[in-house]
Amino acid sequence: MSDLISYQLEDGIATLTLSNGKVNAISPDVITAFNAALDRAEQDKAIVIITGQPGILSGGYDLKVMTSGPQNAINLVAAGSSLARRMLAHPFPIIVACPGHAVAKGAFILLSSDYRIGVEGAFSIGLNEVQIGMTMHHAGIELARDRLRKSAFHRSVINGEMFDPQGAVDAGFLDKVVPAEQLLATAQAVAQQMKKINMTAHKNTKLKVRKGLLEALDQAIELDKQHLG
Numbered sequence: 001m002s003d004l005i006s007y008q009l010e011d012g013i014a015t016l017t018l019s020n021g022k023v024n025a026i027s028p029d030v031i032t033a034f035n036a037a038l039d040r041a042e043q044d045k046a047i048v049i050i051t052g053q054p055g056i057l058s059g060g061y062d063l064k065v066m067t068s069g070p071q072n073a074i075n076l077v078a079a080g081s082s083l084a085r086r087m088l089a090h091p092f093p094i095i096v097a098c099p100g101h102a103v104a105k106g107a108f109i110l111l112s113s114d115y116r117i118g119v120e121g122a123f124s125i126g127l128n129e130v131q132i133g134m135t136m137h138h139a140g141i142e143l144a145r146d147r148l149r150k151s152a153f154h155r156s157v158i159n160g161e162m163f164d165p166q167g168a169v170d171a172g173f174l175d176k177v178v179p180a181e182q183l184l185a186t187a188q189a190v191a192q193q194m195k196k197i198n199m200t201a202h203k204n205t206k207l208k209v210r211k212g213l214l215e216a217l218d219q220a221i222e223l224d225k226q227h228l229g
Contacts, residue, residue, distance in 0.1 A: 027062035049097055055101065077224055081220070085217045096117070099119055103162075111144065118165040121180065126171075127140070138223045139224055
C-alpha cells in the first residue's frame, strides 16, 4: 500500500494507519490512498480500523493545496466529501481509533464512521473552519447536522468551538474515550464484537438509516463544486 496509509490485515480486521507529516494533512494523494485501502478492505471483507500517529488523527486538509488556487481547493474538498460519503455507505463497519487531535477534515473522518474511540489528554477535536477564515462547505454542514447532537451543532459549525475528548463524546464526535495505551486494544475489541453482526443486514440497514444523509451529501457535493465559500 501507499506510504501515506499503511494497510495491515489480521483476523478479518484491516487497520489503516494515516502517516503524512506532523499533522497528517489530508492531501489529494492521501485521499487516493484512502480509497485504495477501502477497495482492498472490501475485497478482504474486513472490518476497518482507521488510526493515525501518536497524538493526532489529522489536522485537516493540506493547507498548501487549499491555498494554491480556488480550483485546487474545490477539487480537494469535493474529493474529501466523496470519501466521507463512501465511508458512510461502506458495506463493513468502520471504526476510528483517534490517537489525539482531530481537526476539520480530521473531525469529519470521525463523523463519517460507525464507531469512534478517542484518548484521554489535552487534545482538541472539532471543526475550526470559521476560526481560520473558511466558510463551512455544504457537505460539511450536512454531515455535521446529521451526526452531531443538536446542542453542539451550531456551537461547532457556526462558532468553531473545539472540544476536549470527553466534550467530543457529549457533542457526538466520539463514542468513548480510553487511556492512550488502551486505544488500539479497545478498537480491536470493538471490531471483534462487530464480527458477530450479519454484514448483509449491517450494510442494508446502514443504507436505510443514512439514505437521507447520503442524498443530502450528493446534492451538497455538487453545490460545493459550483462554489466553495
